[in-house]
Amino acid sequence: MKSYDHKKIEKHWQKEWAKKGTYETALASDKPKFYILDMFPYPSGEGLHVGHPKGYIATDIVSRMKRMQGFNVLHPMGFDAFGLPAENYAIKTKTNPMDSVAKNVERYKNQLEILGFDYDWSREVNTTDPKFYKWTQWIFLKLLEKGLAYESHEPINWCPSCKTGLANEDVEDGRCERCSTPVEKKPMRQWVLRITKYADRLLQDLDTLDWPESIKESQRNWIGRSEGAEIDFAVKGRKDVLKVFTTRPDTLFGVTYVVVAPEHDFVTELLKEAAALKNRGEVIKYVAAARVMTQIERTDAKKDKTGVRLEGVFAINPANNEEVPVYVADYVLAEYGTGAVMAVPAHDDRDFEFAKKYDLPIEIVIRCEDHILTAWTEEGVLVDSGPFSGMSSEEAKRKITESVGGKWVVKYKLKEWVFSRQRYWGEPFPVLHDGDKIVPVPEEDLPVELPKVKSYEPTGTGESPLADVEDWVNVKVGKGKDARIMRRETNTMPQWAGSSWYYLRYMDPQNDTALVDPKAEKYWNQVDFYVGGAEHATRHLIYARFWHKFLYDIGVVTTTEPFKRLQSVGLIMGEDGRKMSKRFGNVVNPDDIVETYGADTLRLYEMFMGPFDQAISWSTGGIMGTRRFIERVWKMREKVADGDGSPAATLSKEAEVLLNKTIAKVTDDIGAVRHNTAVSALMILSNELDKSEFIPRPAYESFLKLLAPFAPHVADELWSDLGNNNSIHQATWPVADATKIADEEDIIAVQVNGKTRATFKAVKGSDKTTLEASALALDEIKKWVGDAQPKKVIVVQGRMVSIVL
RNA sequence: GCCGAGGUGGCGAAAUGGCAACCGCAAUCGACUCAAAAUCGAUCGUCGCAAGACUUGAGGGUUCGAGUCCCUCCCUCGGCACCA
Numbered sequence: 001m002k003s004y005d006h007k008k009i010e011k012h013w014q015k016e017w018a019k020k021g022t023y024e025t026a027l028a029s030d031k032p033k034f035y036i037l038d039m040f041p042y043p044s045g046e047g048l049h050v051g052h053p054k055g056y057i058a059t060d061i062v063s064r065m066k067r068m069q070g071f072n073v074l075h076p077m078g079f080d081a082f083g084l085p086a087e088n089y090a091i092k093t094k095t096n097p098m099d100s101v102a103k104n105v106e107r108y109k110n111q112l113e114i115l116g117f118d119y120d121w122s123r124e125v126n127t128t129d130p131k132f133y134k135w136t137q138w139i140f141l142k143l144l145e146k147g148l149a150y151e152s153h154e155p156i157n158w159c160p161s162c163k164t165g166l167a168n169e170d171v172e173d174g175r176c177e178r179c180s181t182p183v184e185k186k187p188m189r190q191w192v193l194r195i196t197k198y199a200d201r202l203l204q205d206l207d208t209l210d211w212p213e214s215i216k217e218s219q220r221n222w223i224g225r226s227e228g229a230e231i232d233f234a235v236k237g238r239k240d241v242l243k244v245f246t247t248r249p250d251t252l253f254g255v256t257y258v259v260v261a262p263e264h265d266f267v268t269e270l271l272k273e274a275a276a277l278k279n280r281g282e283v284i285k286y287v288a289a290a291r292v293m294t295q296i297e298r299t300d301a302k303k304d305k306t307g308v309r310l311e312g313v314f315a316i317n318p319a320n321n322e323e324v325p326v327y328v329a330d331y332v333l334a335e336y337g338t339g340a341v342m343a344v345p346a347h348d349d350r351d352f353e354f355a356k357k358y359d360l361p362i363e364i365v366i367r368c369e370d371h372i373l374t375a376w377t378e379e380g381v382l383v384d385s386g387p388f389s390g391m392s393s394e395e396a397k398r399k400i401t402e403s404v405g406g407k408w409v410v411k412y413k414l415k416e417w418v419f420s421r422q423r424y425w426g427e428p429f430p431v432l433h434d435g436d437k438i439v440p441v442p443e444e445d446l447p448v449e450l451p452k453v454k455s456y457e458p459t460g461t462g463e464s465p466l467a468d469v470e471d472w473v474n475v476k477v478g479k480g481k482d483a484r485i486m487r488r489e490t491n492t493m494p495q496w497a498g499s500s501w502y503y504l505r506y507m508d509p510q511n512d513t514a515l516v517d518p519k520a521e522k523y524w525n526q527v528d529f530y531v532g533g534a535e536h537a538t539r540h541l542i543y544a545r546f547w548h549k550f551l552y553d554i555g556v557v558t559t560t561e562p563f564k565r566l567q568s569v570g571l572i573m574g575e576d577g578r579k580m581s582k583r584f585g586n587v588v589n590p591d592d593i594v595e596t597y598g599a600d601t602l603r604l605y606e607m608f609m610g611p612f613d614q615a616i617s618w619s620t621g622g623i624m625g626t627r628r629f630i631e632r633v634w635k636m637r638e639k640v641a642d643g644d645g646s647p648a649a650t651l652s653k654e655a656e657v658l659l660n661k662t663i664a665k666v667t668d669d670i671g672a673v674r675h676n677t678a679v680s681a682l683m684i685l686s687n688e689l690d691k692s693e694f695i696p697r698p699a700y701e702s703f704l705k706l707l708a709p710f711a712p713h714v715a716d717e718l719w720s721d722l723g724n725n726n727s728i729h730q731a732t733w734p735v736a737d738a739t740k741i742a743d744e745e746d747i748i749a750v751q752v753n754g755k756t757r758a759t760f761k762a763v764k765g766s767d768k769t770t771l772e773a774s775a776l777a778l779d780e781i782k783k784w785v786g787d788a789q790p791k792k793v794i795v796v797q798g799r800m801v802s803i804v805l
Numbered sequence: 806g807c808c809g810a811g812g813u814g815g816c817g818a819a820a821u822g823g824c825a826a827c828c829g830c831a832a833u834c835g836a837c838u839c840a841a842a843a844u845c846g847a848u849c850g851u852c853g854c855a856a857g858a859c860u861u862g863a864g865g866g867u868u869c870g871a872g873u874c875c876c877u878c879c880c881u882c883g884g885c886a887c888c889a
Contacts, residue, residue: 217808302887305887756823
């Protein structure tokens with residue numbers, strides 16, 4: 001028999017599959033559908049390392065099994081290419097990013113193709129293709145029409161290095177997620193999407209999703225729903241009212257001062273009046289200092305609390321009409337709640353710290369059994385709270401709120417989505433400015449194509465480089481005397497725009513008159529299974545859910561969630577345990593591995609490494625194990641006997657049981673993405689089959705079918721070598737014969753005082769009495785039991801006998 | 806601080822409450838070879854010559870029986886965090 005030549009085999013079958021269109025997705029079919037999707041890659045200039053395909057291999061395996069099981073499978077691939085990496089490369093090389101993106105896409109596709117994936121490339125999408133972003137722009141127009149997109153001049157996060165505004169989601173610990181530069185607050189004009197309108201639905205519907213708990217929890221944290229009361233504190237001698245938000249209105253009688261954020265309107269107002277404050281100068285200084293601090297400085301919880309008293313200003317506690325001082329302090333955040341809090345130092349750590357420092361009174365109003373409460377989360381019984389004393393916290397919350405005319409409200413940490421970037425490489429907004437008026441570009445004029453420019457360098461002025469392209473920016477609207485010049489919006493959309501809906505486009509990628517044809521949308525419905533990195537938990541996966549719900553509301557889609565089931569991929573680390581990076585010189589290139597060991601070996605190895613969602617280090621030694629496995633399977637071909645009924649061509653009873661068990665296990669494991677244990681089961685089966693001199697052909701064929709999703713090339717090669725004319729990938733997935741799964745005999749473990757001392761074989765289905773008698777008759781057991789009379793004997797049929805002395 | 810996922814051999818790990826360590830890597834020994842690689846066979850949690858005892862982060866508990874269930878605690882990773 002010829003030796004296993006992975007290069008020849010893999011090249012041959014990749015050509016063959018392409019030629020025969022083995023993986024083309026049918027447009028309409030009476031088969032049940034299955035839509036399985038990978039998070040599409042960002043094609044950077046560096047190419048793929050071995051970590052990238054891990055998720056793609058996993059979905060490829062699932063999709064191949066589903067196809068063999070008779071599903072009409074949609075398993076597409078595309079590219080997400082707008083955004084900073086491509087743009088920075090363009091700046092450096094002074095080339096149009098369109099060109100470098102095309103080149104990188106080519107490179108990525110080649111790298112993916114040699115791995116033997118079953119993508120239907122006729123459905124490829126690219127977010128930077130005007131035919132694609134026409135519909136990204138269309139969605140924006142709809143958001144604008146429904147009042148969910150608006151212009152704002154609020155201060156936003158600004159990255160001085162990337163020279164662009166950022167969404168809240170793009171800030172990590174006060175730093176720009178891309179370049180780690182501390183972000184600044186900068187008031188500027190920008191486009192904002194009202195994602196908070198969907199906060200409640202985004203939160204609620206998480207419960208309906210088959211997603212990893214950790215991702216759902218991240219989203220819950222990010223949305224940050226909390227319920228509480230808004231309570232008005234009147235200001236003594238003025239018409240102003242300070243509205244505070246609190247989750248613990250039951251502590252209202254313990255308020256000893258009120259704090260407002262430095263940016264609070266009340267402070268701004270007071271500072272306008274020369275005589276309102278006795279210490280006006282001090283307050284001005286404090287507010288100004290807070291304004292120039294970075295987020296990191298501002299929000300560091302370890303930092304000493306600072307604040308300034310508004311001398312001469314008193315708030316009136318509506319519960320007992322007590323006058324309390326008012327402070328301005330930067331530990332209160334302007335953007336959360338009402339920007340003002342009632343301070344209860346006895347029951348809040350932060351207020352306590354502040355009260356200590358500024359020597360403010362502390363009044364205990366909650367007791368919990370025998371101790372005084374010091375944390376917000378604890379509840380107890382009210383004391384020194386007028387008519388509410390003796391009431392439970394739970395009850396008092398509502399009652400006190402009601403009694404002071406407060407309102408029970410829901411607040412979210414989630415902020416509106418800052419949607420514009422002052423950069424070149426993104427989707428242009430389809431809007432025109434006519435003086436102060438916003439004029440949407442008519443749908444029939446979409447797409448608004450991104451023009452070529454001379455310089456891609458961000459300006460840093462709050463305008464994108466597009467602002468300099470006069471003949472693009474200035475648009476003549478109307479005819480004759482009515483004609484007027486309007487200016488195009490020159491901000492561009494953030495990198496997350498295209499990926500917020502791309503999965504819908506695969507359903508109907510060429511459609512020029514609709515984002516997706518309603519029939520195609522109805523058929524493919526939603527993504528059944530989505531696989532990608534957990535790092536997208538609070539950006540891509542929230543944004544896509546938001547847009548999907550919006551598209552549902554306007555009737556474009558018929559489902560309320562885009563991704564029914566989600567699975568996170570664990571990273572592949574470098575052999576040194578660090579993240580794979582050029583910087584550490586620990587990057588492993590899949591091209592090299594495919595060259596040396598073959599794609600099938602790489603695929604098997606990456607799946608066999610360990611649990612799929614776990615981060616694991618690459619091991620050059622480890623890959624030899626899966627290569628050896630394939631070579632053993634290859635050699636086993638010589639032992640295959642045709643099914644002519646001779647003894648050599650029948651399977652031993654044990655092997656038959658194992659084969660059926662393996663069919664069931666591999667099927668289950670692939671469904672649950674336990675690819676590591678599936679590979680292990682295949683190895684066990686091959687070891688068993690290889691034990692005998694001859695292997696019956698049907699058994700070997702079943703084994704090859706189970707192997708086919710993992711190692712598609714070698715499986716098809718061996719399959720055709722057996723004389724099959726069709727591709728193994730179009731063969732029917734084996735089904736376990738339930739009657740053959742069970743062994744003929746049960747192996748019964750016998751325990752004495754909880755320790756296993758012996759095992760014996762029993763006829764299947766033996767009753768309890770028989771099992772007990774057999775167990776007690778065993779010599780090894782007599783040794784342990786001796787003359788003692790067992791106190792108790794527990795028999796689990798088909799499993800074990802437990803003797804208690 | 807709150808929430809989530811984890812902690813099992815030298816390593817990656819496996820185990821519907823029922824024989825802990827399957828499968829693989831590495832290692833050791835042997836066969837083949839002039840030799841090496843490859844391949845094949847054997848050994849491979851700890852202590853012990855053995856019989857056997859011990860072993861799933863620590864300590865308790867439930868159970869005939871716990872890696873698995875319950876309680877307390879420690880550690881690692883991830884999310885949120887001066888969010889009132």
